[in-house]
Amino acid sequence: MLGFSTIVAFVASAAALLYVKDLRLPYPCFQVVQTIPIEQRAGPSDLQGPYAINLHLQKAKKLFENEISGVETVSISQEGTLYLPDKLGRIWTSKDGGRGKLEQLGYAGGRPLGGHVYPNGDAIFCDMVKGLVLVNGTSGLTTILAKRVSLTASKMPGSEIIFADDLDVASDGTVYFSTLTDVPPIPASTNEYDALKPCVLNILQGSAQGRLMSYNPSTGFTQVLADNIWQANGVAVSQDETFVVVASTGSTRLYRYWLKGSKTGALEIFLDNLPGFPDGVSKASDGNFWVAINSAPVPKVVGVTMGSRFLRWVVGWVPALAGELNAYGLILKVSPRGKVLQSFHDPSGNISMVTAVTEYNGKLYTGHLSRDYITVLDLKDVPSLQ
Secondary structure: OOHHHHHHHHHHHHHHHHHOOEEEOOOOOOOOOOOOHHHHOOOOOOOOHOOOOOOOHHEEEOOOOOOOOOOOOEEEEEOOOOOEOOOOEEEEEEEEEHOOEEEEEEEOOOOOOEEOOOOOEEEEEEEOOOEEEOOOOOOOOOEEEEEEOOOOOOOOOOOOOOEEEEEEEEEOOOOOEEEOOOOOEEOOOEEEEEHHHHHHHHHHOOEEEEEEEEEOOOOOOEEEEEEEOOOEEEEOOOOOEEEEEEEEEEOOOOEEOOOOOOOOOOOOEEEOOOOOOOEEEEOOOOOOEEEEEOOOOHHHHHHHOOOOOHHHHHHHHOOOOOOOOOOOOOEEEEEEOOEEEEEEEOOOOOOOOEEEEEEEEOOOEOOOOOOOOOOEEEHHHOOOOO
C-alpha cells in the first residue's frame, strides 16, 4: 500500500501539473502569472546619496513590546490618544501619547490597517476583510461604511473592495483610500487574517491590481479615482489639498494623483526607484511627507525573479524559496516636489518592518505590521531639516 506521505506528494504534484500550463498560482490567488513590464519592476537598490546609512532610527523607543502585535498604523487623536488596531482585529487605545495603559476600545473583526481619528473620538479604518469601517469612540461598535464601489460610479461600478489598505481624510471630509490587490485575504487562524500572503502572491502574480479610491461620508458615494497601481498602499493628501500621494509597494515608487488644477484626474510618478518597498505615507507637520519603508534595500535577486514568470510561479508553489524580507528600519522625509530630504535608518534590524509613520507633537510614532511593538522617535534626538 502507498504511504500517506506518498499519496499527499502525488496529489500535490497532480495539482501543480494542472496549474503548470498557464503558470497559475495556488490558493487564494488562482491567477495566471503575468509578465511584468520593465518599467514596473522593482530593481536592486543602493543605500547611497539621500539614502546614505545612518543610525538615527535606533534612537526610537519601543512601546508595548510583547503586549500588542501587528499594529500597521498608529492613529492619534487631537488629545494625543493612540488608536492601535492589532492583528486580531481589536482596537486598543493609550492616552497621553502612549504613556497611558493599553485599553481595548472595541473589536473591529477582520484585519484593520490604516486609519484616522475624528475630533469626536470615532475612528475610521481600512479593513482588508470588511472594506471601509467606522469604530465608535465611545461604544467601540463597528459600522461598515463601504464594501463596494457605488453602482453609479463611472469606473468599476459595483466592484468589491478587497484589501482596503490605507487612508487619509481631507478637510471637506472626503476619505481617500487605497486597495492593494484583488487577491482575497485568508484566515491564518480562528481569529486572525494573514496580511502578508496576499501581498506576496500579488507580487508573484505580477498584475497591477491596486486602486486609489474616495468615499463621501455625506452621501456614501464610493468611487475609483485611479487603478492599475501595483500594490497601492500608503495614502496622504498634500497640505494644500491639490494632490494625493499613493505608494506603489510592488514598483518601489510613489504616485501623485491630482485633485485640482490643469492636471485634475491625472496620475503621475511622484518619486521613483526607492531604496526599498514603500508602505505607509503621511503628512508631516511642515507640509512634507513621511514615507515608511518596510524592507530595504531591494535584493538583487528580486530583479531577476521579477523578470521571470516561471521563477515567480515556482516561488508561489514553494514559498520557502522566497526567503525573508531584509530586517531593516527606514523612514524617509519627502518634499511636495518629490525630493528626498531626510532618511532615518536602523541597519541593525532591531526596529524593522516599518509600515506607517504618524507625527504628533514633535514625535514620530511607527507601526509594524509583523512585529510585536510600536515605536516613538523624538525628533529632537535626530538632526533637524536644514
